[in-house]
Amino acid sequence: RLRFVTTTDTEEIVLRVPARAAYARIVRIGAAAIALRVGMTFTEIDDLRLAIDEALIALLDGDGRTEGDLQVIYRVSAGRFELEASRDDGGPVSGDAVDRFDEIAATLVDDYDIDTARGWLRIRKATTDEG
Numbered sequence: 001r002l003r004f005v006t007t008t009d010t011e012e013i014v015l016r017v018p019a020r021a022a023y024a025r026i027v028r029i030g031a032a033a034i035a036l037r038v039g040m041t042f043t044e045i046d047d048l049r050l051a052i053d054e055a056l057i058a059l060l061d062g063d064g065r066t067e068g069d070l071q072v073i074y075r076v077s078a079g080r081f082e083l084e085a086s087r088d089d090g091g092p093v094s095g096d097a098v099d100r101f102d103e104i105a106a107t108l109v110d111d112y113d114i115d116t117a118r119g120w121l122r123i124r125k126a127t128t129d130e131g
Helices: 021-037 042-059 095-108
Strands: 002-006 011-018 069-077 080-087 111-115 120-126
Touching (some): 011 021, 021 042, 042 080, 042 111, 095 111
Antiparallel strands (some): 069 080, 111 120
């Protein structure tokens, strides 16, 4: 399901997919298309895709077999991209998954937050032109 919300300076796209690894590609492709639209370079988009891969691995407990749905909210404004993702089962994210994300993806985005207790994360990235 997709839902679009537009405010004066931010657009929000909401996507809900089954919380399974097979659907992660949809989340990545959507993010890449939106990032291209806000003016990110191909290198920035590749970094973003890798960070999203790692974020989804963390949320799906590494094995891709989480039950329920994954809600993804894309927010864009003036060269900025934000992805917020959460599992509707509210299950925790393992410390190992967070460590893996930190090691591989932390330098690929400008900012991120992970709530390990409730299976939620947010990634932010801006175009190099916007800082």
